[in-house]
Amino acid sequence: MSQQRNERPGGSASRPARSAAGLPANGSPAHGLSDRGAPLSELPDLPEATVARLPEYLRALHVLAERGDDVVSSEELAHAAGVNSAKLRKDLSYLRSNGTRGVGYDVGQLIDKIEHVLGLNQHRAVALVGVGNLGQALAGYGGFGSRGFHIAALFDVDPARIGDRIAGLPVRHIDDLAEVVALERIAIAVIATPAHAAQTVTDALVDCGVTSILNFAPCVLSVPENVDVRKVDLAIELQILSFHEHRKATLTALPEAIS
Amino acid sequence: MSQQRNERPGGSASRPARSAAGLPANGSPAHGLSDRGAPLSELPDLPEATVARLPEYLRALHVLAERGDDVVSSEELAHAAGVNSAKLRKDLSYLRSNGTRGVGYDVGQLIDKIEHVLGLNQHRAVALVGVGNLGQALAGYGGFGSRGFHIAALFDVDPARIGDRIAGLPVRHIDDLAEVVALERIAIAVIATPAHAAQTVTDALVDCGVTSILNFAPCVLSVPENVDVRKVDLAIELQILSFHEHRKATLTALPEAIS
DNA sequence: GCTTGTGAAACGTTTCACAGCC
DNA sequence: GGCTGTGAAACGTTTCACAAGC
Incomplete structure (x- = not known):
C-alpha cells in the first residue's frame, strides 16, 4: 500500500502518479517522438496550477454565456475569475489557444474546449460515502x-x-x-x-x-x-485564516515604519 | 472596492495584502532595521506553502500526543502528515526550529509552537452566514x-x-x-x-x-x-479530479511506449 | 489600436545532500 | 550512528514586456 502524496502548494491535494517506470522524469519527452503526434484532441500536459484554475474559468464563462456575451477579452475573463490577465492568457495558451488578437476569446468555443480538457463531456457518476x-x-x-x-x-x-x-x-x-x-x-x-x-x-x-x-x-x-x-x-482552512488574522493583529500592534 | 486576489497555486484562496505603502516590495527589510528585533515570538514571515501545511502537522501531532508519544522524528511526522521529511524539516526550520539532532522533535513543544504561530491560543469566534x-x-x-x-x-x-x-x-x-x-x-x-x-x-x-x-x-x-x-x-475539486480521470483514461487507451 | 500569444526574467517551492550536533 | 538544520540546485509558477496578428 503506497503512501499518499499530499504535496500540492495551495494546501489541499495530492498528485497523480507521474513517471511510473522508466520515463525521463522531467516532463518533456526527450526527442520529439510522440510529442505532438496526437490526432486532434490530445492533452498538452498542463501544469497542475493551470488545471486547478480551469474550473474557475469555466464557471466564469458560464456566467458570461448566460448574460449573452459571446466574446470576452482576457482582461474581462481574468477579472471574473479572480486572476490576472497574463496568467489567464498563459493558461489558455496551453490549450492550444484560440483567441483572436485584437478581439478576444469566443465564449462558447472556450467553454467547449475547457469542458473537453477536463473530461466533462460525459456526466460523471460519483459515489458518496458517509x-x-x-x-x-x-x-x-x-x-x-x-x-x-x-x-x-x-x-x-x-x-x-x-x-x-x-x-x-x-x-x-x-x-x-x-x-x-x-x-x-x-x-x-x-x-x-x-x-x-x-x-x-x-x-x-x-x-x-x-x-x-x-x-x-x-x-x-x-x-x-x-x-x-x-x-x-x-x-x-480556518486555521490558515487564523494565521493571517494573527499576523494582521501583530502588524497593527507594533505599527508603522514608513510614513 | 478592490479586487480579490485569488492567486494561490493549489487552487483555493487569496492572499494577504503585502507591501501596502512604500515597502521594498521584495520580502526582506532592506537594511537590517527591525529585522530580528522582535521580543521573543515574532513571526518569521513564513512562506505561504508552509503556512498551509502547518495545520496538517498540527493535526498529526495531536494524534501522536494522544497515543502518548512525546518525541517524533521528521520522518515519522512527515509520513503522518503526508509529506516528505525534507519538506517538513524545512517548514519547521522557519519556526526557529527546536528539534534535537539524533533524536527528533518534542511533540508537546511543537504543538505549542505551531498553535502559537497560527494564533490558536485564543479560541476564535466564527460567524456562519447562510x-x-x-x-x-x-x-x-x-x-x-x-x-x-x-x-x-x-x-x-x-x-x-x-x-x-x-x-x-x-x-x-x-x-x-x-x-x-x-x-x-x-x-x-x-x-x-x-x-x-x-x-x-x-x-x-x-x-x-x-x-x-x-x-x-x-x-x-x-x-x-x-x-x-x-x-x-x-x-x-471534482472537476480537477475529473481531469486526472480523463488523463488516466486516455493514457491507458493509447498505451505504453516503454517496457 | 487593441488584444492575444509567448519567450525570458523573477519569484516561490521542493528536493538534494551533507555538515553539524546529539 | 542517527537525525536535525540548511545552503545550493532543481523545478514549477507567475509576471513582464513586447512581437505577432487581427
Missing part, C-alpha cells in the same frame, strides 16, 4: 448537475440509515459498494465519514476500482499511486 | 472546538428560518450582523449562501470589520486588500 451531517448536505446540494457530475449512490455503515432516502437516493450499505460501482461505472468517490473510518472506506473504494477520491475527513489517506486524492478540511 | 443545506451541516460539525474555533453566531435572510435553533444556536437575521460581530469579537466568517447572495453578504461582513472569510459559494468575492478570502468549491 451520510452524516456533511454527507447529507452534499447529497442535497443541487449544483452538481450543471457542473458535470451527479451523485449516483450513497453509502453508510450505520444500519439505522440504510434504506433512508436522501434527495431521492436510497442509502445503501457499504458492502454493496463493489456491485454499485461496477453497475454505475463510478470512478470518483467523495468520503464524508468520520476520520477513523476513512482509511477503511478508502481501501474498499480502491479495491472496487475507484481512482479519484475527494476526502472531507480530517486525515491523510494511503492510496496506490494510480489513485488521486484531493482533500478538503474545514478546520485547516 | 443556514441552508450546507450551512446547517457546518453548524452541526463538532470538530471545531478541538481545533481552535467555535461558531458563535448563525445568520440568514430567510424570515422562515430566523429563530430556529441549530446545534443550540439561534439563527439571527443578517441585519443583526454588526451588533453580534462587535459583541462576540468576531473576525472570521464562513459564507454558505447561494452564489447570488455572497457578494452582498461579503460587503456587510467587511463593513462590520470582519477580515477573514471562508467562502463556500461558487463565485469570486471582491474585498478590500486587508481582507483575506479562502474559497472551497466542491464542484471545482
